[in-house]
Amino acid sequence: MNYYEQNRTSFLEGLKTFLRIPSISTLPEHKPDIRRAAEFLVQELRSAGLASAELIEGPGNPLVYAEWLGAPGKPTLLLYGHYDVQPADPLEEWKSPPFEPEIRNDNIYARGACDDKGQTLILVKAVEGFLKTKGALPVNVKFLIEGEEESGGGHITAYVKQRPPRLAADAAVICDTEMFAPELPTICVGLRGIVYGELHVEGASHDLHSGVYGGAAPNPIQAIAEILTALKDREGRLQIPGFCDRIRPPSDKEQAAWARLPFTEEEYLKEMGARELVGEPGYTVFERTWARPTLEVHGIRGGFTGEGAKTVIPARAVAKVSMRLVADQRIDEAIAQFKSAVAEVCPKGVSAEVKILHVGDASLTDPDSPFIRAAAQALTEAFGKETVYTRSGGSIPIVGVFQKHLDIPSVLMGFGLPDDNLHAPNEKFHLPNFYRGIEAVARFLEIVGQ
Amino acid sequence: MNYYEQNRTSFLEGLKTFLRIPSISTLPEHKPDIRRAAEFLVQELRSAGLASAELIEGPGNPLVYAEWLGAPGKPTLLLYGHYDVQPADPLEEWKSPPFEPEIRNDNIYARGACDDKGQTLILVKAVEGFLKTKGALPVNVKFLIEGEEESGGGHITAYVKQRPPRLAADAAVICDTEMFAPELPTICVGLRGIVYGELHVEGASHDLHSGVYGGAAPNPIQAIAEILTALKDREGRLQIPGFCDRIRPPSDKEQAAWARLPFTEEEYLKEMGARELVGEPGYTVFERTWARPTLEVHGIRGGFTGEGAKTVIPARAVAKVSMRLVADQRIDEAIAQFKSAVAEVCPKGVSAEVKILHVGDASLTDPDSPFIRAAAQALTEAFGKETVYTRSGGSIPIVGVFQKHLDIPSVLMGFGLPDDNLHAPNEKFHLPNFYRGIEAVARFLEIVGQ
Numbered sequence: 034m035n036y037y038e039q040n041r042t043s044f045l046e047g048l049k050t051f052l053r054i055p056s057i058s059t060l061p062e063h064k065p066d067i068r069r070a071a072e073f074l075v076q077e078l079r080s081a082g083l084a085s086a087e088l089i090e091g092p093g094n095p096l097v098y099a100e101w102l103g104a105p106g107k108p109t110l111l112l113y114g115h116y117d118v119q120p121a122d123p124l125e126e127w128k129s130p131p132f133e134p135e136i137r138n139d140n141i142y143a144r145g146a147c148d149d150k151g152q153t154l155i156l157v158k159a160v161e162g163f164l165k166t167k168g169a170l171p172v173n174v175k176f177l178i179e180g181e182e183e184s185g186g187g188h189i190t191a192y193v194k195q196r197p198p199r200l201a202a203d204a205a206v207i208c209d210t211e212m213f214a215p216e217l218p219t220i221c222v223g224l225r226g227i228v229y230g231e232l233h234v235e236g237a238s239h240d241l242h243s244g245v246y247g248g249a250a251p252n253p254i255q256a257i258a259e260i261l262t263a264l265k266d267r268e269g270r271l272q273i274p275g276f277c278d279r280i281r282p283p284s285d286k287e288q289a290a291w292a293r294l295p296f297t298e299e300e301y302l303k304e305m306g307a308r309e310l311v312g313e314p315g316y317t318v319f320e321r322t323w324a325r326p327t328l329e330v331h332g333i334r335g336g337f338t339g340e341g342a343k344t345v346i347p348a349r350a351v352a353k354v355s356m357r358l359v360a361d362q363r364i365d366e367a368i369a370q371f372k373s374a375v376a377e378v379c380p381k382g383v384s385a386e387v388k389i390l391h392v393g394d395a396s397l398t399d400p401d402s403p404f405i406r407a408a409a410q411a412l413t414e415a416f417g418k419e420t421v422y423t424r425s426g427g428s429i430p431i432v433g434v435f436q437k438h439l440d441i442p443s444v445l446m447g448f449g450l451p452d453d454n455l456h457a458p459n460e461k462f463h464l465p466n467f468y469r470g471i472e473a474v475a476r477f478l479e480i481v482g483q
Numbered sequence: 484m485n486y487y488e489q490n491r492t493s494f495l496e497g498l499k500t501f502l503r504i505p506s507i508s509t510l511p512e513h514k515p516d517i518r519r520a521a522e523f524l525v526q527e528l529r530s531a532g533l534a535s536a537e538l539i540e541g542p543g544n545p546l547v548y549a550e551w552l553g554a555p556g557k558p559t560l561l562l563y564g565h566y567d568v569q570p571a572d573p574l575e576e577w578k579s580p581p582f583e584p585e586i587r588n589d590n591i592y593a594r595g596a597c598d599d600k601g602q603t604l605i606l607v608k609a610v611e612g613f614l615k616t617k618g619a620l621p622v623n624v625k626f627l628i629e630g631e632e633e634s635g636g637g638h639i640t641a642y643v644k645q646r647p648p649r650l651a652a653d654a655a656v657i658c659d660t661e662m663f664a665p666e667l668p669t670i671c672v673g674l675r676g677i678v679y680g681e682l683h684v685e686g687a688s689h690d691l692h693s694g695v696y697g698g699a700a701p702n703p704i705q706a707i708a709e710i711l712t713a714l715k716d717r718e719g720r721l722q723i724p725g726f727c728d729r730i731r732p733p734s735d736k737e738q739a740a741w742a743r744l745p746f747t748e749e750e751y752l753k754e755m756g757a758r759e760l761v762g763e764p765g766y767t768v769f770e771r772t773w774a775r776p777t778l779e780v781h782g783i784r785g786g787f788t789g790e791g792a793k794t795v796i797p798a799r800a801v802a803k804v805s806m807r808l809v810a811d812q813r814i815d816e817a818i819a820q821f822k823s824a825v826a827e828v829c830p831k832g833v834s835a836e837v838k839i840l841h842v843g844d845a846s847l848t849d850p851d852s853p854f855i856r857a858a859a860q861a862l863t864e865a866f867g868k869e870t871v872y873t874r875s876g877g878s879i880p881i882v883g884v885f886q887k888h889l890d891i892p893s894v895l896m897g898f899g900l901p902d903d904n905l906h907a908p909n910e911k912f913h914l915p916n917f918y919r920g921i922e923a924v925a926r927f928l929e930i931v932g933q
């Protein structure tokens with residue numbers, strides 16, 4: 034379809050404009066940028082031929098909605114993406130500024146390039162091609178693009194839970210995952226869930242001098258260290274009682290398919306920039322990152338961390354922690370088990386409180402769904418290679434929400450690459466994947482509409 | 484001596500002016516304030532009658548020096564204090580701004596009120612009284628006041644190590660400790676030493692997404708938690724091999740004297756604002772805080788600690804840690820033991836490096852020295868109560884430096900109170916102790932000069 038080849042320059046310009054908006058949803062000071070990003074999408078959708086594009090306001094960041102329903106009798110697809118991005122720190126590690134997109138070696142570098150602005154635009158541009166060249170689509174489409182994916186905000190969930198008639202669809206399409214390897218078309222059929230929270234630990238009522246009181250005073254940072262190491266042993270085994278009981282192990286067939294994926298620990302280590310893999314003994318890397326839960330600490334606030342020396346025993350400290358969940362773990366049960374384990378191992382002299390910031394269900398999709406099969410065919414055609422099925426260790430809570438409240442499966446066609454530095458400095462998106470992704474989604478719409 | 488009673492208002496005004504200078508030595512942006520504080524002291528000393536007052540420039544913050552040597556045949560005392568202060572954070576916990584001194588209930592509240600600006604001025608004002616009223620002192624005095632005590636800077640040490648003739652003295656006098664209880668005159672005969680450093684832990688070369696890599700990627704914060712909990716057990720027992728071998732236990736006589744000190748755990752807990760005491764089982768609070776070493780973590784930098792959620796596995800993290808040492812532990816040995824223990828317990832997948840920021844020797848002084856006896860008598864007269872001998876868990880490295888390089892003992896007459904919030908928000912100094920401290924030091928000079 035020539036339109037897609039002819040318009041690569043303008044697609045790229047659109048992506049650059051989108052990437053220049055620092056729409057970081059976790060930082061309140063970027064509220065205006067969030068709105069600019071949402072409004073940019075409304076304009077893009079209108080230019081693409083979707084006159085219905087509009088913002089849906091509500092508690093939290095606006096949703097972007099647009100629909101084209103001119104194919105009665107054909108399936109309806111709900112096209113999902115998100116326009117918000119992760120914070121960019123540590124800034125000093127970026128080779129080019131995170132919100133000034135720069136192209137190096139066929140990659141575009143910027144925060145959100147891959148996650149998820151580039152992939153969200155793939156959906157928009159695929160639809161644009163049909164409407165510009167034929168004035169019609171082979172299927173009905175509904176765009177629903179949110180601005181709180183990275184902050185765990187609940188606007189889209191609250192909206193979907195109402196089951197508004199305008200969201201009725203046969204399947205969702207989500208471009209927010211990655212290809213297993215360059216040139217290897219990939220569909221993700223499983224995602225880990227998440228429970229993200231804070232562990233608040235308090236010792237004395239005020240900061241204390243470590244000379245005067247050291248030896249008798251409780252230290253909240255040491256207490257956090259005690260709790261973290263009690264809940265996960267040195268080898269990476271979780272020690273939260275009952276937590277692993279409901280885990281559904283991958284089938285033999287899935288395990289066998291994983292074993293055929295092109296993978297070496299050496300390459301994987303190189304991609305991570307690490308010297309050695311860690312994690313639960315007795316499980317493969319795929320199991321550890323796709324099919325086993327985790328407990329990770331993301332940061333500890335409290336005490337003195339400036340230049341030089343301060344001999345303080347802080348009164349309180351806060352750790353950011355998350356648990357990744359897998360099928361069939363349940364969020365409420367996991368939270369209760371975590372809280373109870375924290376209370377159990379909390380050292381004397383301090384109090385520990387858990388505050389949950391956001392959650393998302395794990396999901397597993399049936400690879401035999403006709404929408405999954407159509408996507409696999411479209412990807413195979415666009416990339417000229419057999420499509421592989423994987424899972425992802427990350428969490429896209431909306432998949433569970435669509436399943437639960439709209440009763441539809443999600444097709445996860447991802448065009449990111451393993452070294453795209455999601456959530457890290459120097460995030461990038463491989464431009465050939467941007468262009469081929471658009472063509473693959475277009476072909477998918479054709480196949481579904483046949 | 485009437486001069487001291489008549490001039491309390493001007494003493495207080497001088498203290499307030501001194502406290503308004505935010506001379507924080509650990510924060511580079513306060514360099515100009517450091518100089519202002521040093522120059523303020525030169526002026527104060529000149530006004531007191533010490534025309535010789537001057538700055539000694541060198542590597543680091545200036546030393547303030549002044550001498551009066553008009554009592555040949557009499558002992559010479561080296562009067563030590565420091566004009567730098569600790570950082571004031573967390574600012575939001577101060578009831579009045581840290582550098583706008585405010586008097587509430589006979590206490591003056593400001594950063595440095597007690598540690599050590601108030602106590603440094605005690606020495607200046609005691610000398611001023613003699614020079615203003617008699618034109619002469621009963622002994623020879625040399626002031627040596629530094630500006631790097633809170634940052635572990637080495638200017639004073641480097642200077643003292645040269646053994647300049649102008650520092651020749653019979654004993655040092657240091658007002659930088661506290662009274663055991665209100666109204667209870669106290670001489671501190673033992674101090675803990677310190678090794679303050681940073682533990683740098685590196686995992687991957689860049690921050691990683693905890694969804695994608697969680698389960699296989701090393702987490703430097705978790706690794707720090709592993710190291711900290713391996714080096715100190717849940718009960719507070721240090722697990723650094725060999726570290727405790729050289730500890731000299733307090734004598735039975737000293738233990739018996741400590742047992743007579745007015746002390747209840749309830750009051751102590753209240754002072755700390757804590758719910759429960761922690762620390763090594765089998766030792767009293769005095770032993771744990773005065774005669775046993777510690778390992779404390781003061782803060783951990785790395786990862787995400789802002790508002791909201793970021794699912795990052797940080798590439799690196801840094802913990803600020805200190806060890807307090809007691810007689811007869813040796814600094815170099817302690818550092819080597821610590822480094823070797825860290826290497827031993829460092830989890831796989833990360834590297835750990837120890838950087839030492841500053842050190843100070845532990846010290847123990849003979850309570851039968853004539854200078855200690857003179858100080859005890861002066862304090863007993865000024866406060867109307869028998870002087871008690873204590874130790875302090877804090878570190879005043881200069882005591883060891885004076886002992887080692889000038890071969891003189893130090894007399895630690897302290898006028899702080901246990902609840903003065905040193906190194907913490909709402910630091911204060913009890914004004915009656917300020918005034919009585921001046922009179923006690925004056926009396927001490929008289930007794931030494933007899």
